[in-house]
Amino acid sequence: MKNIRRTLVAAALAWAVTPFACAQTPTSSAASAADQSYPSRQIRMVVGFPSGQAIDALARYFAAKLGEDLKQPVIVDNRAGASGIIAHEYVKGAPADGYTLLITSGATLAINPALFKNLPYDPIKDFAPIILTNTTPMFLAVSAETPVNTFQEMVAYAKARPGKLAYGSGGSGLTQHIAMEMLKKAAGIDLLHVPYKGSPAMVTDLIGGRVQFAFDTSTSILPHAANGRVKLLGVTSLERSPAAPDVPTLAEQGLPGFEALTWAGLVAPAGTPPAIIEKLNAAMNRVLQNPATKAYLAGIGATVGGGTVADFDTFIRKQIVLWGTAVRDSGAQVD
DSSP, X not given: OHHHHHHHHHHHHHHHHHXXXXXXXXXXXXXXXXXXXXXXXXXXXXXXXXXXXXXXXXXXXXXXXXXXXXXXXXXXXXXOOGGGHHHHHHHHTSOSSSSEEEXXXXXXXXXXXXXXXXXXXXXXXXXXXXXXXXXXXXXXXXETTSSOOSHHHHHHHHHTSTTTOEEEESSTTSHHHHHHHHHHHHHXXXXXXXXXXXXXXXXXXXXXXXXOEEEEOHHHHHHHHHTTSEEEEEESSSSOOTTSTTSOBSGGGTOTTOOOEEEEEEEEETTOOHHHHHHHHHHHHHHHHSHHHHHHHHHTTOEEOOOOHHHHHHHHHHHHHHHHHHHHHHTOOOO
């Protein structure tokens, strides 16, 4: 009887376990097959800023080139507002299947964590890094009607009018904002901060003289400098920009070591399969090494990024420390 009972128990266990095991295999295989066939439909690239801003132009360029490489359309989805927080929160909650990507920046991934006390996303835990696309310096610009033509004249002019002059930025917490707070501290000047909903509106007011100073990237500011609407006083890289080689660095004008670069990169929701992340990384590396892309980035004063997923992960972690320190040292606060 004992042998019979053992046989019945073994049979029952086999009956209970076998269907479960069989049910798991197809699911695992289906996930693997989905990873291998990726992408099989349209991909969405989310941008946290409005059309016309520098990072939006980058997103549209990269979306078109990435779509060509992957043989699937990549569309740009602008979800502007709240210093990029709206877009990051949206992508954080999107399915981790590789069909929703985010083009992010130093402002949103490295500055926001130090600037906002209750940030609804974690730059490390909530996103899977894909690739650093580029780094870009900013230019210090002054309205044409403001009577300064050099950085030294700007410092003297501001010191004679403490708290009476204003600088604009594309929004609180953006690289433009924190870089100017760093400059204020380094130069010992007092300027009022006027945040806008994006660079285009800020540049319009800079041209009109409603704010006197601003930092912005070459794509946004160089065309206006070329037609005399604004004047350029310096660039935030340690070396002069090929896009405007006549503009001296701030480091060579009395602020040794001063550097403040904007950067952009692609991330996906945390939990996106590594195979998909690696496929996207490989595709973007091909895009970045394309001569047309190199020419495009050089034309806007940007330096080509690229590298492995691990490279970008390390870069992000270092940038969080760098800009977190800058925020604390500058005393910058969200307006």
